[in-house]
Amino acid sequence: MIDQHKENILKDGFTIIELGNASFIESMQNDLLLFTNNFLGSSLKVKKLENLHHELPIESLNEFRLKVIKLINQNQDFRKNLTDTILPHFQHLLGPDLAIQKNINLVISLPGDVTSQIPMHSDMWTGHSPFELNLWVPFTKTYKTQSMFIMPLDKWILRKEEFKNSKNTLQELTKLWEKDFVFVEVDPGQALIFWHNLPHGNCTNQETISRLAVNVRIKNLYTPYGDKGLGDYFIPLTYGPMTELIFKAKTQWD
Numbered sequence: 351m352i353d354q355h356k357e358n359i360l361k362d363g364f365t366i367i368e369l370g371n372a373s374f375i376e377s378m379q380n381d382l383l384l385f386t387n388n389f390l391g392s393s394l395k396v397k398k399l400e401n402l403h404h405e406l407p408i409e410s411l412n413e414f415r416l417k418v419i420k421l422i423n424q425n426q427d428f429r430k431n432l433t434d435t436i437l438p439h440f441q442h443l444l445g446p447d448l449a450i451q452k453n454i455n456l457v458i459s460l461p462g463d464v465t466s467q468i469p470m471h472s473d474m475w476t477g478h479s480p481f482e483l484n485l486w487v488p489f490t491k492t493y494k495t496q497s498m499f500i501m502p503l504d505k506w507i508l509r510k511e512e513f514k515n516s517k518n519t520l521q522e523l524t525k526l527w528e529k530d531f532v533f534v535e536v537d538p539g540q541a542l543i544f545w546h547n548l549p550h551g552n553c554t555n556q557e558t559i560s561r562l563a564v565n566v567r568i569k570n571l572y573t574p575y576g577d578k579g580l581g582d583y584f585i586p587l588t589y590g591p592m593t594e595l596i597f598k599a600k601t602q603w604d
């Protein structure tokens with residue numbers, strides 16, 4: 351099964367994994383619901399996260415999002431359970447020595463909210479190393495325009511030259527390439543692993559439910575870092591035997 355995901359990554363640049371008996375996802379969903387209702391100042395207004403848009407005023411969205419990010423990042427159990435679960439996949443794809451993004455990020459997409467659009471982009475445009483993979487974990491069901499879109503690797507290889515030479519704006523290219531995008535369908539208890547060098551983004555959510563999904567980047571500890579360095583943006587996650595040996599013996603190296 352793990353080999354199938356490697357094949358998917360090599361073919362498409364993304365794959366959807368199962369988080370197994372992911373009670374830590376349910377537990378986080380419950381924490382988020384509790385927090386949401388406290389934030390709104392009344393109990394049990396929101397019974398499902400996907401209905402967040404019924405109660406949360408759009409002008410409170412950013413304040414809400416920042417507070418939820420804090421809550422998620424303070425929860426060490428969630429972080430540990432998540433990293434323990436996904437580790438076999440990432441070690442298979444990236445090797446035994448891994449670094450992980452220090453802060454988990456959260457994206458919220460409410461139906462009809464034009465302010466939450468993330469235009470088509472590659473994370474390399476904002477200084478990320480191409481050696482990173484992105485782990486995307488939703489707390490709601492995700493589908494169609496409520497989800498995010500990715501251009502699969504084979505399509506991107508064909509489009510790359512066109513992109514380099516094109517005089518079109520990004521908006522125009524997004525429109526032209528529309529049929530090449532895949533809107534990923536990922537349920538709670540599953541996670542998407544994708545190569546953020548591929549064009550991706552999201553449009554206005556035209557569906558009837560909200561999306562809440564966290565993302566965190568993982569890379570091999572020894573690969574180039576771009577503008578996002580080890581220590582400030584990434585922290586070590588796991589060490590292979592060779593790295594452990596070096597640290598154990600306190601061996602100095604250049």
Ligand SMILES: [Fe+2]
Pocket residue numbers: 471472473546550
């Ligand atoms: Fe991105």
